[in-house]
Amino acid sequence: MITSDIATAAAALRRGEVVAIPTETVYGLAANIGDEAAVRKVFTIKNRPLHNPLIVHISGSEALSDVTVNVPETAKMLAQQFWPGPLTLLLQKRPDVPDIITAGKPTVAVRVPDHPLTLQLLAALEFPLAAPSANPFGRISPTDADQVEQYFGDAVPVVLDGGRCTRGIESTIVGFDSEKPVIYRLGSIPREEIEALLGHSVPVRNQAAAAPDAPGMLPKHYAPRTPLVLTDDVPTTIQRLGHKRMGALLFRHPLTNVRITHQVVLSASGDLAEAAFRLYAALHELDNAGLDCIVAERLPDVGLGQTINDKLERASTQEP
Numbered sequence: 001m002i003t004s005d006i007a008t009a010a011a012a013l014r015r016g017e018v019v020a021i022p023t024e025t026v027y028g029l030a031a032n033i034g035d036e037a038a039v040r041k042v043f044t045i046k047n048r049p050l051h052n053p054l055i056v057h058i059s060g061s062e063a064l065s066d067v068t069v070n071v072p073e074t075a076k077m078l079a080q081q082f083w084p085g086p087l088t089l090l091l092q093k094r095p096d097v098p099d100i101i102t103a104g105k106p107t108v109a110v111r112v113p114d115h116p117l118t119l120q121l122l123a124a125l126e127f128p129l130a131a132p133s134a135n136p137f138g139r140i141s142p143t144d145a146d147q148v149e150q151y152f153g154d155a156v157p158v159v160l161d162g163g164r165c166t167r168g169i170e171s172t173i174v175g176f177d178s179e180k181p182v183i184y185r186l187g188s189i190p191r192e193e194i195e196a197l198l199g200h201s202v203p204v205r206n207q208a209a210a211a212p213d214a215p216g217m218l219p220k221h222y223a224p225r226t227p228l229v230l231t232d233d234v235p236t237t238i239q240r241l242g243h244k245r246m247g248a249l250l251f252r253h254p255l256t257n258v259r260i261t262h263q264v265v266l267s268a269s270g271d272l273a274e275a276a277f278r279l280y281a282a283l284h285e286l287d288n289a290g291l292d293c294i295v296a297e298r299l300p301d302v303g304l305g306q307t308i309n310d311k312l313e314r315a316s317t318q319e320p
């Protein structure tokens with residue numbers, strides 16, 4: 001059921017059901033962090049491996065002490081600046097945070113989502129919500145309620161409809177290595193904004209494939225089913241590959257004089273925030289166009305461009 005009624009969503013969560021919730025980044029598949037059976041359902045519905053931990057969504061910074069201990073000063077600064085918003089902090093967990101949430105790790109991922117409906121829902125509930133993105137494992141994250149329903153149908157009994165996600169890309173994950181901040185996943189808050197606040201550079205450590213700290217960094221992730229090739233030169237790549245039904249994902253300019261079945265431009269004005277907002281919907285659209293191959297244009301590698309390139313790299317296949 002798709003609804004925008006918070007009381008319906010809250011009642012379902014209290015009964016131990018899984019509810020899809022809107023956030024400013026992507027939709028999440030939420031359960032009460034204290035209800036192990038409900039949290040297990042989230043893993044089952046997503047077909048997600050149990051070793052991949054979940055983000056805990058809280059109603060505000062004041063709820064941080066419900067799930068974490070020993071919060072570094074830098075983390076407090078970041079929370080103060082970016083919450084509610086698309087920043088996830090990896091912090092030392094309180095002992096009573098269940099192992100199924102953190103995959104047995106000593107840290108818990110926490111954020112305050114910036115969406116009016118979900119903030120009201122969290123304020124009404126007696127517990128925080130564990131919520132991974134509402135996509136089957138390995139698929140593109142959904143940015144509207146209909147997409148969630150298409151993915152899961154009746155397996156998710158309630159989808160709280162908060163409209164289209166305004167950011168369109170997952171939160172940026174920041175953790176601490178001996179109190180020093182590290183970006184573990186590039187996301188909706190550009191690296192430069194975090195560095196500007198802290199006044200120094202912050203390393204990005206998102207490439208560990210074997211034993212990932214944040215499996216959002218697994219090399220293959222967020223993938224359309226259609227093979228996708230990322231390139232600086234779309235027309236040449238299209239000509240070289242020469243498939244029958246080719247699609248193109250472009251930053252600013254549509255292709256002319258190139259034989260193409262379907263193309264999507266992310267932002268005609270070159271606005272990276274607009275490109276991020278449209279990225280996943282564009283990938284869905286191209287994936288559903290019956291193409292042999294999608295050729296995607298690499299964006300300028302700054303700000304959200306860096307995040308978008310990272311997502312596209314993970315969505316790309318080795319060249320066919």
Ligand code: TXA
Binds near residue numbers: 131
């Ligand atoms: O924007 C977002 O963050 C969305 C919305 C729904 O809030 N959520 C989201 O969740 O992207 P998910 O599960 O798709 O990605 C969470 C990432 C995963 O890569 C997971 O491995 C990592 O966070 N993570 C969660 N808890 C962790 C922990 N304790 N230590 C290391 N990584 C953790």
Ligand code: MG
Binds near residue numbers: 132133141
């Ligand atoms: Mg995800």
